[in-house]
Amino acid sequence: MRDSIYRYSSGRHIKSISKKGRYIKYRIPHGKTTDIAFDATFRVSALYQKERREKFKDKNLALYLTKDDLREKVRERKISSHLLFVVDASGSMGAMRRMEAAKGAVLSLLMDAYQKRNKVGMIAFRKDMAELVLPFTSSVELGEKLLKELPTGGKTPLSKAFLKAYEVFKNEMRKNPNIIPIMIFISDFKPNVAIKKDYIKEVFDICDKIAEEGINVILIDTEPKSFIKIGIGDKIAKRYGFKYYKIDDISVDGILNIVNPLINY
Template sequence: MRAIKGGHGLHLVGTVRAAAERGAVIDGEMLRLQARDLRGQLRRGMESNLIVFVVDASGSMAARDRLESVTGAVVSMLQDAYQRRDKVAVISVRGAQPEVVLPPTGSIDVAVRRLEGLKTGGRTPLGEGLMLAHEMIQREHRKEPGRRALLVVLSDGRATGAAGLDGSRNAAALIQQRGLAGSVVIDAEQGKRIKLGLAKELAWQLGGICVQLEHLSADALSEVVAAV
């Protein structure tokens, strides 16, 4: 991509330019270089990624919209990420306990089959869902330490499961402390006059960022993930 100090190999043009900016002189046909002139190459990474979605599937229409957006984003990402061998996983947060509805996979066929016709409604065991994601990320890290992980949470930050709000806070703190994944929270608190700001608080606890989307869609979600 460009020349940097300490990069890969030798970036010849960048090294010569650095020497010229320093005021190096040409002696005969030789350019006198110093160690500080050396530049290497910054390369665009082709590392594989693990993207874990934790989706609030409680409620009705809003939850259905979130699941449809995640399904579309998962398919789009897998289509674009063949060469990087990316994996995507989805955890649905609803009812008494969260559920891994899509284990880590790079298969579009598997993703479409597993994400079809998911149920919505019930309580929101958010803390339990975050712990499930944490365990998955740790397990995948042990198998493939070089794979980068990103946790994407679609939620308004409410936690009405058995662990409550304290459970989600403790799980988020553990994820941040372990440091195996970057985090982004997509704020699902839409259309309310009084906003509690729990999604922003959750992002802070995870050590990640909070994003508010005017319209949630597969394309918008894919763009957020690609930009992180």
């Protein structure tokens, strides 16, 4: 079941009509509301008080209100962004470069994660598995320890990587629905290992679920330029509206230039 939180990938604030958070503005309610913006409601009704007093039989009321006068509060709360890096560690070209760049970006983001209320995690996928090598954390020390040695090589289990990332976020959102989930997927998007049979169909089936959950997805495609394009990164992005970046020479700064605008304000 969907929650009532409106998540925005461009910042760490959400707008909510719950009774938590700072009252920043008002709006016309859509349906019933219990969080009435009395100041705005009174200002709207003030325009019609003379007319209503003449119309109503009871002339002694202090204020004449109608349903159309009602305004509800829009509140703003600071919440954390949870960034999950999903990195292709398979033996495809540039695996080592991808891993080093991703590790550098993760550690850089962890440097100010505590102050900005963010958490960062990482999944590495290769051979026939996708492993959560860094659970969500704001600790630089833990990041350095767990990401010290990450092996590369083997086939590319793309569908397993998307599935693992989906499961990690589902579990995290179940514990804390008030997060902004951001998945940063770094790969050349050339699957060659299936969970069961059809590895292309499996990728799209899992992305259906990811999109349905409202998880923000950034695809960073590292497939080398060639006359024949094999990777499916752009096809995934177009189908689901995921953010897509093609980077031939992956680097820490290149990743941070993409990610930082989404978590800073």
